[in-house]
Amino acid sequence: MLDLKKIRADFPILSREVNGKPLVYFDNAATSQTPQQVIDVIVDYYSNYNANIHRGVHTLSQEATDKYEAARHTIQKHFNAAHAHEIIYTSGTTHSINLVASGFSSLLQKGDEIIVSALEHHSNIVPWQMLCEKTGAILKVIPMNQDGELVMAEYDKLLNENTKLVFVNHISNALGTINPIEEIIEKAHQVGAAVLIDGAQACPHVKPDVQALDVDFYVASAHKICGPTGVGMLYGKEEWLNKLPPYQGGGEMIAEVSFTKTTYAGLPHKFEAGTPNICGGIAFGAALDYMNAIGFDAIAKYEQELLEYATKALLEIEGLKIYGTAKNKTSVVSFNLEGIHPYDVGTILDKLGIAVRTGHHCAQPIMDYFKIPGTVRASFAFYNTKEEIDTLVSGVKKAKMMLS
């Protein structure tokens, strides 16, 4: 059981008002809120040991380096990576994906195939389209069904010896579907393809074990897991990271430079050119510590309760349709009111202090599939309550009354 009162007190933002009403924050799939424990770490960094890392001999630089590398170990432990140098700090999921895509541009040949899923976020489609244009590789898509689940029989048909790379999100941002990544990874490996899993939406709800999954690359953003924006990570198996060329040139990623030749640094520094988001990396570690102290099992169990409660209450509203009805889904409810534009519903909810996302959620192909301009998406975190869901339900009823 979660101590909701104590947890909510950790998040200063949850006690503010919006448009004169208590904030109900249901846009957690876009970004999560930050607990005081993480805010304190950020303040402490800038107050006490702000310095550039890995190169200074002075005390502040040493302290900052120690904390930054300690956070890398926290991240390694959290994802159960075999080595700390398999964790590459990035600016977030999008950066991580682009790093892998850029690396593969030197490994792919004309006629090679890349498979992505129909449930992808834009950021998971565009880099691969660019990669295919550059290399002559072919992009193939695993389709989804009416419930928003991937059609695995079609995936089997797409795989062949030309498949070099498979990209699937662990959990869909628009619909909340939890994808069968174990099966996806295993089957890809059978044809010798590498697999990248986008864990941006999964990491707030589950604790992925990259070794148990046997995944080649796994990416995540800190800001969806109670950490700050602008920092994330790429996990890559050592053998794969060694195969990929550096992504950007700059400081930190080199061992030796002369005008004729540069020797690249080893992992992870080869992929970490320039001064990184030091404070962000340290706060990322603190955010994982915070969530692990609460416990992912307890979080997942409570969020499922919220999901069931919200689904039932919302479906009682006549004319409300939920998109994404997969058996395995996380605490996201994407919905529309019949004949009413999601933008209008979101606008009225905002006036009532309720923060939801409206629009296509950067997943236009999914919206095209359902032939809708977008949805209203309410996404719940472990610090939300059933009372807040009641507020949402009465807000949606009010929006319906005003708009129809």
Next chain:
Amino acid sequence: MNIQEIQNEIIEEFAMFEDWEERYQYMIDLGKDLPLINAQYKTEDNIIKGCQSKVWVHAELEGDKIAFTADSDAIITKGIIAILIRVFSNQHPKDILEANTDFIDQIGLKEHLSPTRANGLVSMIKQLKLYAIAYQTQLN
């Protein structure tokens, strides 16, 4: 009435509303009432993609004034369009170019004209001004 007079009239009307609900209900009703654009002009060419809601705009010169028609797939956006059309349509290109939209702030709808709102309205106003430039050139 000139643009300034219409804007003052709208400000007076909105002053009668007690709270946001009344303001929004009024805009929603405006959005519901008006067939704002002739179906033949609701084309891909006339669309302004706002990400969140779509906006269509059409302009025609009638004498020395521009007649605007427009529409949106979201009703609150459409309600605001109705207000903008009331202000800018059937005016001289020169007056349209000189006018501003500060009155929107005064009637409590500022957030809808924020460039980050992605509802197509900021682009729509730019489009109205571009039409005004084009027709003014034509009239000269």
